[in-house]
Amino acid sequence: MGILLLIFTWLTLRDREHRHRWTMAAFWGLYGIVFLFGKRLPPAAVGGIVVVLTIIAAARWMGPGNYNSAPLAFRLRMSDKFRLWVFAPALVIPLATLSIGAFLPRWGLLVGFGIGAELSLAFALALLRPAIGQSFDEGRRLADAMGWAVILPQFLAPLGFLFDKAGVGGVVARIMATVVPVDSRFAVVAAYCVGMMLFTAVMGNAFAAFAVLTSGIGIPLVMKLHGADAAIAGVLAMLSGYCGTLLTPMAANFNIVPAALLEMKDQNGVIKAQVLTALPLLVVNIFLMYFLAFPGR
């Protein structure tokens, strides 16, 4: 990933017509350096890079460049020639991931995903025979189109960690204890699930919200006070968090990037389409936790 980003940096630097040539190159370059050497750099240096990346993004010193994309005639000819088969390389990725996950559990799904991507690329190159280096250029086009949204998940993970370290969960718990009737099992379950959804919507990340909300409400109120099964309650709380993921622009990689890549007219179109899934699912989760998480009581 780091090497790929450095290739994007190099391609951006060679793109002499690029309006934001230097800042865009700096953005991908610094990001690539963090990927390659993040573990060896002192944390303060990585923090400095994060600030620089933020300044570049916030100042809008980013934008599309000029790409050596395949000409339209070539694309039309290929789509006529292969018809639905042009989607076959994309299907290789999930098939390879799942089969490696199922038959080689030692390697795991992530390794399978990596191998699947390589196989897919090889298959696509063999099938379509594009110009050499075309995939890097198309990769840069996609990365530029996503822009700063690419690194938002990596910004949100430390924010959740910081919230946890700062004791946000404890403060939330004390507020909840005054607002929610803690004697009511249904009320604490609902507070846990709704809280997970709201916190995930704010932080764009159900894992980060889970740490805060479980230390704040889950463990003290739902599990200790009312004796919920931690495994069942935890799973349903995570699922409630994902209801928040469906609703928030902070989960940019899921909700905003696809809208940008597909050039949808409504930037929030993805979220609007997901509302009717998220809200009923939250209600279902609350009842599931209420009825299933309290064994024998």
Place this chain on the structure above:
Amino acid sequence: MELLRLIGIVIVIAGFLLGFNPLLVVLAAGIATGLAAHISPVTWRRSTPPWASCS
């Protein structure tokens, strides 16, 4: 003032509603929360959140 530790949440919501760049909003929320909780802004110790690679 314990409620000050929730400043990050306020910043995220307000920043987003006002249309600031989300990276800027998240960075500001992180710095403000750290200051409110008296966490040193510069550290030499490495700590990685367990969910760093998840979303």
